[in-house]
Amino acid sequence: MQRGTNLGRLGDFNQAVIFASIRRALDGVSRVELAESTGLSPQTISNVVRRLLDEGLVREDRTIVSGPGKPRTVLELEANRQLAIGIHLDPALITLVMLDLRGEVIASKRYPGPAVEDPEGTVARMAEAVEDLIGASGQLRSNIVGVGVVVPGPMDTDGGHVTGPPLLDGWSKVEIVKPLAGKLNLNVILEKDTIAATIAEVWHGTDQEDEQNFVFVYVGAGIGVGMVLNGEIVRGVSNNAGEIGHYSVGEETTMCVCGRTDCLAGATSFETIARKASEAGLDLGIAENAGVSERAAGMGRLVELADGGNTAAIDLLRAFARRVADMVGQLVNVLDVDKVVYGGPYWDLISQHVLETADEVVNERFSAKDVHGIRVVNSGLGPEVAAIGGGCAVLDASLSPKPSVLLLG
Ligand SMILES: [Zn+2]
Structure with missing residues (x-):
């Protein structure tokens, strides 16, 4: 839980902290509970709550009786106000x-x-x-x-x-x-x-302690990561942090957009996967110069084969997951986070076949495993996560x- 500060000039920050607490309290939260969870004085809480009420972002018209003692009036989010x-x-x-x-x-x-x-x-x-x-x-x-x-x-x-x-x-x-x-x-x-x-994962995380340090591995049309350290999203100088697609996989595969031939992006591209599928005797119906929708349909066929129990297709997806997890494991060593969340439109399609592989490889790569492990989990937000x-x-x-x-x- 984020703590506030009672210094006056940080008013906006306190408003944000208090608002976040109200937003997360699905059953409402009383002013006393807010003071406890944020560490802010009753006076500060009162000032901020008045502003939030004036702006129509919260309401305070419901009383809850829970157990012995006085019934408490709770603040609740006016969720459709913004x-x-x-x-x-x-x-x-x-x-x-x-x-x-x-x-x-x-x-x-x-x-x-x-x-x-x-x-x-x-x-x-x-x-x-x-x-x-x-x-x-x-x-x-x-x-x-x-x-x-x-x-x-x-x-x-x-x-x-x-x-x-x-x-x-x-x-x-x-x-x-x-x-x-x-x-x-x-x-x-x-x-x-x-x-x-x-950002979506930070917003929807249920356990706040859990959302302070993690890596999000996004598997969509491309692969990249988002990093959260001490509760803050790492953006970089130009909001472009997280391009692990250009990590070297240590061997030549397919030409990457950056002009190199040893990038993770090339090694995990539709083109590479289609070529390996064809080497494994799987026909995904993707032509050499296929367009985006044709490639997407081809990947769909690969997933269908895997869902139907085709071991060559499953092996191919696992090899893909291993490639990515190898890089993620190295990143986790650099950052010392304790959680990796996988998600994105393509991940959702393949996670049932590859989550275990990703978990194994990331944890195997992690060097401080005597100190703590890495939880590797699926995002719960589905293909709409971005x-x-x-x-x-x-x-x-x-x-x-x-x-x-x-x-x-
Ligand atoms: Zn590249």
């Missing part, structure tokens, strides 16, 4: 979600993949999709605080565009933030898929405790 929209732009699919203040999905929609040859048209369709989602949700448009667009990295946050994402040919330097904000008249932020997924993270990032911008911001003040 809503955020997350859009995940994946090479094969556009996913939209609407989140309430708790970060829960209250509406969602999926569209077939972005047209890579027509980025401007796709941005226009994203704007229409947002309006459709708002219309279908029945929520007030005035309660929407912003839109978080999630893209494969690398990206240029300042310029508001993707810089040269793998599998999104034609999208380099396409402006997303400004045109979308203009069309929607809403705040729009850009977030990388791996970092967005990590879109959810885009929405959470929007909510985060105004709500969550951010010790790093304090360092600047």
Whole structure:
């Protein structure tokens, strides 16, 4: 649990800490309980709660009787008072979600993949999709605080565009933030898929002690990680931290977008997997020069074969998981975290075949195993995890405790 501070100039920080506590208390929380959990004085709690009540973000009109003693009046979240929209732009699919203040999905929609040859048209369709989602949700448009667009990295946050994402040919330097904000008249932020997924995991973690130090391994159209150290997301200088796809696997495989031939991204690309599948006698129906949707369908066939018990297919998926886990194990040694969460649209499809392998390899690689182990788990957020993270990032911008911001003040 994040602790507050009673120094006056940190008012916004305290508001964020108190708000986070109310947000997490599904059955409501009393002022006394807030004072205990945050370490803040009753006066500070009272000041902040008054502000939150004035803004309509919380209500305090319900009394709970639990056990002996005085009934307690609880503060509860007005969950629909502020809503955020997350859009995940994946090479094969556009996913939209609407989140309430708790970060829960209250509406969602999926569209077939972005047209890579027509980025401007796709941005226009994203704007229409947002309006459709708002219309279908029945929520007030005035309660929407912003839109978080999630893209494969690398990206240029300042310029508001993707810089040269793998599998999104034609999208380099396409402006997303400004045109979308203009069309929607809403705040729009850009977030990388791996970092967005990590933000979603932080928001939805049930055990706060558990969410302080972990690595999120995102397995989507590409592979990357998000890192949380001491409760803070590691963003790097340009919000592009976590590109483990360019770690060397120590042997030549397939040409990577960076021009090298020994990258993890190349070793785990659709192209490499399709070639190994064909060597193993599996026909995934992927042509040499297959497009994104054809490759995605081919991967779908590989998963179907594995689900049907085909051992060659299962072995192939496990070899893929081992490659990734080898790198994750090395990263875990560097960071000394105690948890690794795997998730993302492709991970969900294959996790039943490969989680155990990932767990074994990561723990085998970890050097301080006499001191502690590494828990390797699936994210519970499903294929929408990145879109959810885009929405959470929007909510985060105004709500969550951010010790790093304090360092600047
Ligand atoms: Zn590379």
